[in-house]
Amino acid sequence: MDTRTPAMTEITGAERIDRLRLIRSDNVGPRTFRSLVRHFGSARAALERLPDLARRGGASKPQRIPSEADARAELEACARLGVSLIAPGENGYPPRLTELDDAPPLLGVRGVIDTMMRPMIAIVGSRNASAAGLKFASVLARDLADAGFVVASGLARGIDQAAHRASIEGATLAVLAGGHDRIYPPEHTDLLQSLLASGAAISEMPPGYVARAHDFPRRNRLVAGVSLGVVVVEAALRSGSLITARLANEQGREVFAVPGSPLDPRAAGTNGLIKQGATLITEASDVIQAVEPIMGRPLNLREDDVEPLAPDPDGAMRERVVNLLGPTPVQLDDLIRLSGASPAVVRTVLLELELAGRLERHGGGLISLI
Incomplete structure (x- = not known):
């Protein structure tokens, strides 16, 4: 298994507060957060400059910047749920996620923290899955878990839930689109509770946040980002699973696809991925053989890749x-x-x-x- 894990660091409590305030400020996403901290040197310094930067950009109203009390309240809400807010480089932050230029500056993690540090394979697919697709996803997930991999997926109906259920005895990771207390779909709340005993769940959203349609593609980038590779079991031509596959490809992850009948529209997306160069797989050994060479490579951390900003354009x-x-x-x-x-x-x-x-x-x- 992958033993080349970067040295762990730990941020201070004050820095965690500053990071939380900055990422929860209006119009600040992970990429913007990274640019601001890189340019100004710290989250606290960036917070001081936010109002002026927004004013120079033509903001029509004052920007909402959470107070320290707001940040502490969120940390307390997370603690009540058993959620830890973890920064890149800290123990419990998935090492491969740190490679992304839009990696969450704080990630809410619940469950067995060590799960996050193990090699992961994502399994995704149709919500309206066929019986054959559900069976294959279950067999694949169980075999990968038996081989020591954590199976990551999005806790959705269909292929996702089949992969989670089959790998519970090993370890599985649920990547949530909403807050840890706003599970979607609601009927998978019990499944989530079951998998936390040996696995984990992650979210970049605060407690109480209800996922909306545009949140699922953002969630999908995390599914791909934590993983060595993504397996698409079934996917129609327009589906979220194909978005996950595209994101995986952009992130430099391996993309695997399970072939299906040309007569089944649920296989049109996976068959299309194979035509485009995805690796065709029919069993877990196909996946394992493909990712084994990757597991020994050092991570491609991109902390120094942020382009500089100008002091103050005229x-x-x-x-x-x-x-x-x-x-x-x-x-x-x-x-x-x-x-x-x-x-x-x-x-x-x-x-x-x-x-x-x-x-x-x-x-x-x-x-x-x-």
Whole structure:
């Protein structure tokens, strides 16, 4: 098994409070959090600059920044649920998740903490799964668990729940779209409680948060991010499982697909993945043989990859960048070229717009004004 785990660190209680305040502030996501901390040196320093950055971006109202009391209240709510808020590099934060440039700066973990430090394989698929698909997912999950892998999935109906149930005796990880106390679907609350005895559950959302439609793709990036590879058992042509597969591919994870009948629409997505280069599998040994070489490689930590920001772009340059933006998404490289501004200046203006709630980021590095 993968024994090359990075040295563990631990942040202070004050830093945890600062991190929580920053990531819960309006218009601050994991990528923005990372840029701010990298540029200003700490979450506390970034918090001090947030109002000014949002004002420069044209914010129409004051930005909501949680107080220390708000952050402590969330920590207390997590403690009542048995949830620990863990930062990248701390024990219990999935090592492979730290490779992502949008890794959560704090992750809510509940269950057996050591589960998070073991190698994981994700199994995902159709909510409206066939009997054959459910059986295969169960057999695959059980065999992977017997081989020492943690089986990760999204606690959804269909393939997800079959994979969780079959690997409970080994260990399974449930990745939640909502808060730890807002389980979706509700009928899987008992399943979650059962798997916590030997496995774990994670969420980047606060207690009380109810998942909405746009939260599931964000959840899917975590399913792929914690794993060495993602197995898609069944998936229609338009399904969340294919989003997970795409994210896994973008993250450099292995993508596996189980072939199915051309007559079954639930196999159209998996058959399409195979045509696009995903590894065809029919048993757990196919997956294990593919990931064994990866397990010995050191992790590709990207803490130094964040691009620098500019101290304070002048008004004319800021206006030039903003005027090039509109409701039609454009590439960052095109914005830099057309504006004649330095990459650092353009990134800073975009950060200001994002903190002001005026910028939308799309897939493929595209950006537009809201």
